[in-house]
Amino acid sequence: MSELLPYLKLYRKHWGALSVGMLLALATLLFSLGLLALSGWFITATALAGLTAATAQTFDFFSPGAGVRGFSIGRTASRYFERLVSHDATFKLLAWLRSWFFEKLLPLSLTQLKRYRKAELLNRLVADVDALDQLYLRLFSPVIAAILVVALLSLGLGFFSPVLGWGTLALMGFWLLVLPVIFYRLGYKSGRAQCELLGELRQKALDYLQGMAESRIYGSEARMRERTETTESRLHGAQQKMSRLEGVGGALMVIGAGLSAVIMLYLAAGEYQQGVISGPVMVMSVFAVLAGFEALMPLPGAFQFLGHTQLAASRLTEVLEEEAIQFGEQAIPESFKGHISIQDVSFQYPSLSGSDAAGVKILEGISLDIPAGQHLALLGKTGCGKSTLIRLITRQLTGLEGRIEMGGISIASYTESALYGLLAVIPQQTHVFSASLRENLKMARPEAQDDELLEIIKQVGLDSLAAAEGDESILSLWLGQGGVALSGGEQRRLAIARALLKNAEVLIMDEASEGLDPVSEELLMNRILDAYREKTVIMITHKKAMLDRMDRVIRMDGGRVI
């Protein structure tokens, strides 16, 4: 349970809505229990009263009748509001948890986060956060409601006879203790095995499908298919085990509810025969226990789910405990000039798998002095360390050996906002946010006006996006997921537009013109280099055509400048 502790604290912020939801859940259960118990009491009492005309005449049927109607309306109403309140609270929690997690993630170094960039891992991360916000709806609320129902019911029946009170507590309390343990164990072990086998099957299917061409050529398609099928049947074996246990769990619930009622009846009958309680109360207590088991129904699911949530929580904690980037206190100096000095910089990626691939040096003792206003081209083959150098300058990687200075001050001393205020970066891959074009551009300069944005859009040739529509509407065009998908070339244009808008002191471009046709390439590169004429520019490129415009050309190979 300790994995969950840091996350449990988060719930405090919304305790108001959450406790209202919980109270309503409890009310629903109590109303429904009361309805059946009171009905049982009522018909037994009337049956007894009806034996003689005199008792029938004097029997007050108004209050129990009203009670029965009240309970039935109350149950309906509280159930409705419980659903509303708890869903509302879940949404609130979700919003809050996500932004909390996002904030926590912000200062982390990309060296470690790189692992999560693969879409699948990131998806899992999102699912893990989701698992945490379900904790309330699926675990807390039902468990607390169940405990309270058992306590209140025992207390209520104990009022009529201690035997009944203790009996209820023993019978229902037993299941209240046993069910969580059984289902927690069950969910934890087989759930984990199932999860692993699912992952393995996904991998095997991926291998089979991706390798279809190869396996057809090597005549091993049937063998590869067999690999998937073996894993599939192993998965099904694990699922079968789980389903058997689930069946046992369900059967236990049936036995629990049924036997408790029977035993309760036997106990109550004893009390009745000794005259401690009346016949109607005996019926009421049996019906109450029978209906009370409704409160225990969600427990198996809740505790099967707990194992899953713990796993999610520990994975998230692992992410959040990654090394954070420390920024300094230095603001942008008044007299800042874009002078960049790289002094004896080395870098190697830490090994991810522990043993082998460690120690491959990406950069080895690079020194480079870039005077303010110089336009520098960086050449070299794939894997020579160009992009790594860029990432070190932009402080997206930690683990730098050596020193990088900007304007004569180590980049580590700048505050985050100062450093990124100085830099405009066109990365190799442009992230198009699922937002309007306006939002996608304005992140480069939040105060930019629409006409300014429209001007830039024309300059970079993004106006073709909405050729048919008016100028105004193009800014509201939704991009990214759920909107217009930009082609590779259009993504580059967007990135260039952002860099033009930002107009920082230093421009860094990583293959900025990739995916553009030669004509637009020349046009756009000229435009951006003109805009940054007086500023420092570092450009990684593969194209010869670009080099004429640069002041200096540097070539890298094997982590060194040559």
Add this chain to the structure above:
Amino acid sequence: MSRISEKQAYKWLMGQLSPTRSWLMASIALGLINGLLFLAQAALLAKIIHQMVMEDTLRESLVNDFLLTGGIIALRALCHWGREITGFRAGLIIKESIRGAILNKLKALGPLVIAEQPAGSWSTMVVEQVEELQDFIARYLPQMALAVMIPLIIIVVAFPMNWTAGLIFLGTAPLIPVFMALVGMKAAEANRRNFQALNRLGGFFLDRLQGMETLRLFKRARYEHQSLEWASEDFRHKTMQVLRLAFLSSTVLEFFASVSIAILAVYLGMSFLGYLNFGSYGAGVSLYTGLFLLLLAPEFYQPLRDLGTHYHAKSKAVGAAELILELLNREESERHQGKETLALEAPVSIAADSLTVQGSAGGRALLKDLSFSIGAGERVAIIGPSGAGKSTLVNTLMGFWNYQGDIKVAGENLSDLSMDNWRKRIAWLGQQPLIIHGTVYENVSFGRDLDESQVKLALARAQAMEIVEQLPDGLNSLLQEQGGNLSVGQAQRIALARAIAEPVKLLILDEPTASLDSYNERLVLDALEAIDPECTVITVTHRLKQIDSMNRVLMLENGQLVADGSPQSLKQDSAPVKAFMAGLKGSLDDE
């Protein structure tokens, strides 16, 4: 390829059930028996209470009834367990058959169709989407039958005992189909909206996580953390508005369930007190009947409420079925599949005559009217701008595309050959090396019967032994792709070892060094130099250096053959080749 509607998908899914019908029937039957046993349990409880309260019987003389009730409960538990098992079996059989169908379909469609989408989306279909069917088949379908049958049985039992109680049930019974529709539509709507909202929020969150790097560079991360909260708030508002209405439908069901208990209790009480005198066919209501009927009341609605909780399973399953059916409905073009075989040692020459390849049916031609011939043992480069049809040409030679015109390999018509037999003569190496989840040995042997020494030899010839020596368990080390223990260059050398592990007569290389650094490129090229001179080698390439060392160059443009000759002569005489080469010089990759 048309979109599959929800209805079609549902119908198709129901059509898949036949192999599992008996398990489903068993599951429903067990559910029914459970329902009947519940009636018996209720009757026994009512009887015991009646005996004790009305007849003053002592509990000690009713021990047999107590025990009998316990026995019935045990039987019910058994039924419950059996329901779970049989339902699961039913789901399992369907999952197996649909998974098989998807894989068979993808196999029939071939690697080219598979490559149309990221492989991850296919594996999601094979794994997750098929899994979504489980709960629908195992739980929802049996429950659907029970939601109709159990209330019916209760009515049939209740009527002869007391027609008023029967009427109270019956009065709400015609509403059951209405409820089913309501649960089906409104609750489904609520469910869908809820999940849609969650999914969109998840998408938004994921999007911002992916773009974290960009956000940071523009100093926007803190702001975006705010907007994440705003977006969630907005979604919450809109979704709650819908849910407020949608929850009403299930509330109506709750209402009937509780009100019928209340009416029944009041009716019974009044009858006992003598205020009401109808319903029991003149016999008067006994406490036994009253308690029995009261115990049945909650059970009357329970199956329907359970159905509501499984509804989510249905919408997920139908959603998955839509995607699966869309795939299964795709047309497979007939593949050439002859029976002729080639002698293993026969050197492979290739002659194409008016070769045309049509993409999708009615689409534009990917290759137009190509005629060329390649001699056995020749080293041939295929060049051209991207989209010119280079990969289509090599894929056609490997038998993955249908074609018009003639291709003769080693003198035989390609379309007359058994593809399995023909492909035994080919090896292929693509641009992106494929590493499967497994050991070095498995990656090289790739399902073929190769012994360890053959694998080692192949690795040595592919200059890949040094990689294996670094790994802790040698050939038995598990390989992990990029970000794991292999770089792209190392992966490509492993893939090369796989390609040359068995002697072949035709080696097809599709830009084998495009994503490699200079060190790995040199190693791969060295390894290729050492290939048996009798083997024909066709290389798709962009690298000038590689082109120069070839015997022949074929240049494609827009699916047409625009140049064919030795690199030296083409460089001087062919205008398209000259223009293309000039373009390549603009790239610095070759220096």
